[in-house]
Amino acid sequence: MIDCDVHNAVPSIEALVPYLDPHWQEYVQRSGFKGPEDDDYPPGIGVGRRAGAAGGTQLEHVRREVLEVDGGADLAILTCLYGCDSIRNPDLAAATAAAVNDWQIAEWLEPEPRLRASVVVPIGQPALAAREIDRVGGHAGFVQVLLPVRCARPYGTREYGPVFDAAARNGLAVALHFGGSPGNPPTASGWPSYYLEEYAGMATVFQTQLMSIVVEGVLDRVPETRLVLAESGFAWLPSFLWRIDKEWKGLRRETPWVRRAPSLYVQEHVRVTAQPFDCPRDLVERVLGRLGSDELLLYASDYPHGHADSPAELRALLPEPALAANAASFYGLGAA
């Protein structure tokens, strides 16, 4: 079994200090900078941390609660949500991202062969993000680049071209994950009042990104691109594809490089993690069938976050290939 969304968390800026150069060590000390704030998960309820979970700041937590738990994963892909996108100083954003990646190599990947990880990047500065991907992307433990799904401009726009190029050059997938702190609102109509709205509404940002990446021609220009939607839900995908296929038929003159229906690009390039599982129990078979392929979904526990279905409940709902085979072939991981 391969768990494709496990959150290791930087416990505090002190954990990163050994991985910063002297300039940034002094900067952190003098400024009192504590690192970016995590606003993507509420601190005191199960969605932020499910009951009994230690939290993912230590390798021991993940070993005990993800790998060695009853029904645990043979391999887990770490997705460290460190909000470098909220840091406006471009050099500080790049320095902290680099420190997070070196911390992941030294304290997670080197001691634990059952783990893979995601490259954290200063996505507000795409050129620096590409440089960071080239710096650490050759390490065999990294399998993807992690981008918060919310950002300042959609990921298909040309400024992000170097990021997709660097991911392809290093044989890495690109994962878009729930959340992000780019500063601009998560809806076309400003800021919602409640976390509930953000939780339910994030799927619309995934829709925006998928549309942008397809119509801007990223998948034509960099055909090796493998895209993961993480913690996005999937039940919205079929009707979204009906709509954008129709849009393509009506408006394809505007983006002539898009040579096939968008749904065909998605089928070929995109995988989706299955937590949160977002369709009603009585419609599971129908909705999974509508996805058109057993290859689309990837099992993920989203440790330590909690959703409506526990990891065990989720595993029981998924088609067999989603548990390991899909991730093994998509990420090129050995039989697990």
Place this chain on the structure above:
Amino acid sequence: VTGTAEELRTAGRREAVALVDCDIHVRPSSPRALDEHLEERWRRHRRAFGDRAAGGNAYPRATPAASRIDSWPPGGGPPASDLAFFREQHLDRWGFDFGVLNPLLAGGILNVEYRAALSRAVNDWQIAEWLEPEPRLRSSIVLAYDDGELAAQELRRRAGDPRFVQALLHARTVEPLGRRRYWPLYDAAAECGLPVGIHFGGHSGNPITGAGFPSFYVEDHGGMPTAFQDQVISLVCEGVFDRFPGLRIVLIEGGCAWLPPLMWRLDRAWKLLREEVPHVTRLPSETIRERFWLTTQPIEEPPSDADFAELLEELAMDDRLMFATDYPHWDFDAPDRALPRVLDAGQRRKILGANALGLYGLERA
């Protein structure tokens, strides 16, 4: 395909099936046409300062004026600005019993007093140029909706005229539509018994997606369902339906296939997080099915009719779907072609007209 145009027009069928177009976009033949309804103070303002808006939102459309190329009136003027040609090409051509106007005018203007004045002028213009001469037409009240108080004033002023059948808002707003700034408008609409229509479009100054500005018109147009989804979420989560028990919402030109997955997601999210919104006391999907209506255009086209049948089953809103053409725009849905064959006679009757007759209180002659 529901049948040929000829079939739709045959006598027997016309008696059985009312045909209502819930989304028509008329416009002035020239800017002057609005001037005569505008107070002198604001006429001067308009000449001097124009319709100052947030900008940064230039997506050239699929066609000039985003319209069907055959919709430009032979006598001149922009599409849907000439009543005689509009009758011939649209109302008579399809045999509509009623058409509901949604003028896309006076939106996005930053000077809210001017916006309110121009909205009043648009509403007077609608009466003079469209509603008076053409009894098949009904219309939506154009409002400076980002200011709840000003919008409520104009809504109350028009509500006594039965030809105005709803208030008109747009899908992209300054703040999510559940927020308090819009409550005076909902209060007035509920009190006057008028539905609130939320139509495709709008520019508030916010980037048009939750991830900033995209590059292409296909994203502006095809991304509109994301704005609708976020508005449904906001309206439900802010509890406006409990606060305003008479409030009814019509989603216009948003399509409908995104709604079942949104209801599933929102129901599950509410169960997990309801502690945050104690004012939301019911399952979101129950509220949505009770308080929302949707127009059909641009209707989704799934790979098979069977998918569409499943969509209708999952929506469970047969009484809430209302046919619309979006005339004169390029993505027009024709009454004889848009609805899939899989609909049964009862569903077709409801969607083509009966639901709109009921919601808007219309009676066929």
